[in-house]
Every structure is written in C-alpha cells, then in structure tokens.
Amino acid sequence: MRIEHPFDTLLPITTEIWQLSEAELLADAAAVSHDIQLLEARRIALVADIDTRVSREKLGFPGPAGWLTSTTLLTPSKATKIVALARGLKNFPDIADAVNTGVMSVDHAALILTFAETPPKNLPQEGRDIARTAMITAATGPGARTDKIREAITKLEDTYGSDKPPPEDTDRNELFASKMLNQRLCLKADFDAVTAEKLFTALSPLTEPRPAADGTPDERSPARRRADAFGQILDHYLATKDRPTEGGERPHINLHIRLQDLHSLSGQNSDDITDDETTRAAAESDNADPADPVDIDAGNPIHSDPIRSDPTESDAANELETDSAAGPSQDRGAYRDLFGDGTTVGWLPWMGPLSRNTSRQLACDCVLTAIVMDENGNPLNLARTARTVTAKQKRALTARDHGCAFPGCGKPAAWTEGHHISMPLS
Template sequence: MELDAIVTDPAGVEAWRLSDDAVLNLLPELSERMRQLDALRVRLAHEVHERCLNKKVGGASTADWLSGACRLTPGHARKLVAAAHSVRHRPDVADAMTSGTTDVDQVRAITNLLDQIPDLLRGTEPELVEECTRQCTDYLVAAAEHEHAGETTRRAAALRTMLERDQDGPAPDDENPALNEFHVTQMPGGRVRLKGTFDKITGEQFMTAVSSLSKPTPGRNNATGELEPDPRSPAQRRADAVADIVRFYLDSGAAPREGGERPHMTVFVDLRDLENATRNTNATSQNPVTQQSVQSSFLRRGPSWMPWLGPITVATAGTVSCDASITPIVMDEDGNPLDVGHTTRVIPKRIRKALEARDCGCAFPNCGRPTAWTDGHHIHHWSNGGPTALNNLVLLCRHHHTLIHKNDWQVVISTDDGHPWFIPPRWVDPDRQPIPAHNRQRLAFTG
C-alpha cells in the first residue's frame, strides 16, 4: 500500500492486512510525512502572525488563537509560533524542517544555540562569528537527520560548552551547584514525595550510583530456576535503588552525628504488639493480645510509629526489627517513659560476619544481592524467643525479607549441612520442595 493512499484515508487502513515489510517500511515514511505536515503548520502559523489574522477572529495572540482553533495545549501552540520566528532568517534550518528531516523540537535546540553564538563569541571579529554560526548550522542540521530531538539537544549543549571561553566567569546554570534544590513532602496518605534539580556533576554521580542497582533482575519473584522478566517498571527499579543507597549510607556509620548519635532510623513499637505480629497464624490465635493492651497502644501513638513520618503497620515494624539496635523503654499506661534500658544489638557483629561468610549475600534463590544490601532475618523471631544464633538466621535483601515476613515462603536451616533452605508456597510449587540458598543452588535437600 502506498503512503499517499494511507494519508488520504487513514481511518480506512486495515493494518492487520499489511505485510511485515509494508508495516516496517510505512512507519518511517509516515513519520517523515508527519514532520513535513508539522512544518507546514508552522509556516501557516507564521502567516497568521504576519498578517495579524488572529485579531480578525478575536484571538489575543497567534498562540492563543492556535491553541483554541487547533485544540492544542497553550504550551504546544507557543512552541509552534516560536519555531516559526526562529527560522525566519535561517533558511538552512527552515529547509531541513520543511523537508521533514528535522522536527520542531530539533529546530528549537538548533536555533537556541545559534541565537547564543554572538554572546558566546563577544569581542570576536564579525566574520568569525558568522563563520562559526554557519559551521554549527551545517553540523547540527546534518546530525539531526539521523537522530532524535534529545540527542540533538545534547549535541547543541556540547557545542555551547566548547564555545564558552570565559572560564573565570560564573558557571552555566546546568553546572552551577548553587541552583540545586531538593524538596521532601509528606503526602496526606503518609507516603513521601521527592522533587529536585541538580547540577550536571551531582546528577552524573547520582545516575552512576543508581544505574547498577536499578538493572532488571530476572527471576526476582520466583525460585523455579526460570529467569522470568523483572516485573518492576524502570521507575520502581530506580526507587528501590535509591532506598538501597540510603540504607547502605545509614548502615555504613560514615555519616556525621545528629543529636549525639549516628543517623539512624527509629521505630517505636509496643513489645506485645510486636510479639503478636511476628507469631505465625496458629500461634497468634492461641495467644491473642488482650483488647486492653491493643486499645492502650492505639490510643498512645498507634501500634508502631516513627519520629519523622508517624504510624506504620506492626508487620513493617517486625521486618525492621529483625536486624536492629533495641533500646527498651518502660512506659506507663499514659505513654510516659519510666525507665530506659541499655541499647543492645539484636545481631552482634561477630554473628553478622559468620552470616556473611555462610550466605555470601541474599540467600533467597536466584537473588544473591551483596551482603552490604542485606538484613539478618530471624527465622523464629527474637521477640517470640527465637535465639540470635547462626542456626536461626539468614541474610535477605529488603525485597525478599519482606516476602518472607508475608509467610508466602518459609526458611529452614538443614540439620545436615547447616545452611538455609527455602520452601516455596503451593502456588509456586504444589509439592513445596525445599530449594537451596542462592550460593548453593545445585544441591538437593537432605533434611
């Protein structure tokens, strides 16, 4: 099918009837035609402006009329009008746009740089400024024919950096750390929104730190040996990476002191609530927390809470408490502290070292995240009398630590080899056959 026939009656095209070659060939041709049509729209918008036609029909400006008449957002309408103005005296750029080899966004990136060249070369002979403008125009127009607008924008930014001669002057905005901003907002539902802008150096460091931690992890949610695609979106992977970086920073002990202590996360939780949350289902039904204690806990602060962001579920507090420093505080029934005991580490350093030597990272099958990114999980929780001993501990990354606390999976330490084995839920394996830890996945369970 010819492109002209498709453009004449696009609604009548039965795409499923087209051959593979036709689909692959038509899409690039159609995209070029759309760029040509967009360039025609820019030229017509310029005529509206030059003839003041918007005033005949009551438009406050060309962009205002264009937005209403063509159902464009005001920003898009302004962009088209600006493109028309920017190419008036730049025939090479205008020709590239008209032919469909460049789009409006590329034109904006190119003309923005060309407009800055006289200032960048202030004090230079006019002939040299003109020659530099011509060379930059030829270079960017030729490059734009083979790349998208984002790459053209970066290419123009690189040229601007090369033309900037005054090294002693103020840094350009994209390299000026004084313009950095970072906002943290607690939303009504309890979540936290982060928003900010950073200079190029800080941004590069941030993206470098996040990149390796945000790669897709095939098989993340299964342990069958089949490496299924990571179900997380790119945004979720980056969020998980940032969470890992923050946890690693707090765990490293390298941060400056605040309030006389190293920065740390504090969670307040009633011990009886914590015991109830970490029991298995059968134990919970046999040893319920009294109604009086639940009401008292909720009336004071909630079942558990944090100084910055307030209440969290007891289940989340149970996950956090697996590998933490515990400070017992005796409270009266009105929530007033009566006595503060000595802070103790739930998992001592010597046992943590032994755990790292045994599990070599997250022990969950097909994971293996480095030990620096893991928590020590009590198989039988310490708040229910579980010992802090090697045969009751396993290293888990935050994702799999949470998964284990949901009781979908179970962990056992084999009496034969002393290593952790993972029992999947029935929806993963109806027979619930134990699976060895990540660093020992070729083994068979011996009980």
C-alpha cells in the first residue's frame, strides 16, 4: 500500500508563526492540512495491519478500537470509525488509494465506503463500479462537497433501491445515540414514514405550550418542548409493568452514590449516619401492616411500636443503589483515581457522573438499596430494598392531588412522581 510521506512541504518547525509572511502563512496552513490527511491515511493503514497481525494477547484488548481509546486521545466512537475504515478499505483499493495519496478526505472516504459496502439492492455490479468511480472523482480535491456526494447516493438508492418507496423502506431506519464530552447525549435518527408518524403522534399532546397558572405564556422553544415530551414518554415507558426485561429485571435508571454525599450538600460527611438507618427504613416498609396509616409527607407507616434494628457503627462507605438495570460498564476505577474516594457526585452506568442535586431528585421517588462497602469499594453487606415513596403513600397522594400538584401542570397521576418536601435521608 503506497502512502505519500508527510512533512515534505512544511516550513521548518522552528519558525515562529508570527515571523511568517502572509504568503508563508497561507502556504504553511495548506501544507499542514495536506499532511494531516496523509497522517490520517497512515494511521488507518497501521490500524489495518494491527488488526490482522497483532495478537489479542499482545494488544491487551479484544480489538484495535479499545487499544486506540486507551493509548491515545481518541474517543471510542472515533476509534471505532478508524477501525471500520481500516477493515473496509482493504476491499476497495480504489478508495484506499485516493485516501493514501491525500486527494480525498477520510470523511468522504467513509461516505463512499458505506455506499460501496451496502449498495442499492437492484444496482448491477457493473453499475456499482461505475458509481463508485464517479463518486471518487467527485470527492477528489479541494472542490469536493459532501452534499453533492450525498445527493448522488440518494439518487442511486431511489432508482435502484428497494421495491418499497423510500419513505416506507424500514431497511433505511437508523438511530444514532452519541455521548458527548460534556456528559450530554446527541441523537440523530432516520425513520420510515410509519415510525415517524408514531413518534409525532406520541409527542403531539405533550408538546403543546403550557401557560403558567397566572397566564404567563410558555417560554420554551418548540425544540425544548419536544425534548421535554420525549423525556415524559421515557418516564411513562419505564413506569409500566409489561415492558421487556434485561438481565432478569425490567429496565430502569441505575444510580450509585455514597450515602454521605446524598445526605450532605455541603460536602461534609455525617459520621452518625450508618447503614442501619436505611436498613430500619427498609424493615419498616417491608413489615408494614396494610391497616397501618401512612405519613403522607414522610412516607413512613405510623406504628404504635416502630420496628427498629440495633444500630452498629461502621467505617465502611455506604452506597445507595436505585433498583438497577444492566448497562455498559464505565471505568469508575479511573474516575476514583482522579477524584479520590470522597467524590461528591452520583454515578450512572450509561452516562457516568451525575450531580448530587439531580441525584437527590432521583432518590426522592425510587427503589433504594443500601450497600455497605469497605475502603477498597468491595461490597460487605446488602440491605433490604425499600421505596422512598411507598405504594400506600402514592395512593394517598393520588387521592389528595388527583395528578401533578405543580401549578399549571395537569399531568395525570400515572405520569407523576412523588417528591418529598423534606428528604427522608436528611
């Protein structure tokens, strides 16, 4: 595989940028951009050989993507894209040659490679070769434009694609969910007409502007209202009982946080809080007599002789776990190494760190399990699970409020959560 060598056209690196003339600035910026393209091509070629020649034992990972992520500054998604290009370009040397000589960008190569690997169903082989050659030509040089390449691909797919009309072709459906560097999530979707109709139908009644109780107009943008509505749909789905299971349990948010951090917003640990308090709350909930009245504000059954466990002292860290669903494991060990054991944030298996304020909000109405941990983070004892808003309390809230009590909201009771005026953990 021939790859042009970079750095042949660069000015000496010792030259300070402020010393360059206008012509040198322009020339050097263009040369650097060209060399970056060549370096990207070389990295792809190296990864291709790593993928086939380096053993898994030597690599220390199941594949090159994990190794790239752990040894470079590349994100997992970027590393995965590089590995996919490295594997795909082996089957299409014409695309690889355009990348290796620096006349076509890696992004355009990925676009054409996707078309080449999954061409329209009814496009004959000779037509595929002609189309690929035409796209490579269109993607060559500084004048190449992504929209032109996409337009050509769309026309070919419309002409030679599935027998179904494009709006009804479910084979085209895609949903991308990319975790951002700022711990947010970016969604990108391409749905068929029927799936899109379902989405709009579900969103429509939830995206209407909701004026405040005093008549103040809803200041949320349409995009914000759609995002809020999508969150409500997820809440409603996760609250239903007939959803599929994962890992033997119905899926739900799984939050881990130290008891001290959840209890104290000032960041100071409370030494008088032990696992026995949470265990006692669980025991009271588990052993509540159905005839016992319930404290609607605190959520605890009212006993004439409350059940209590003998308190014991423990130096172990306490971790609260809302009833969990399996998710991809994050490297929390590295996180602890960076911030130490006294972290003051929660932890979500999918998204990572979560502020204590939001953690407390989630803990207000959750299924709570207390776990006693040693100084190395190993679990020593698992307490019984209890709800912070019991079923009896939820029924009482529904009877009193008939739905959301927030002014101007109007959500039905099934779409609401209980929230404590004073957190039971405080």
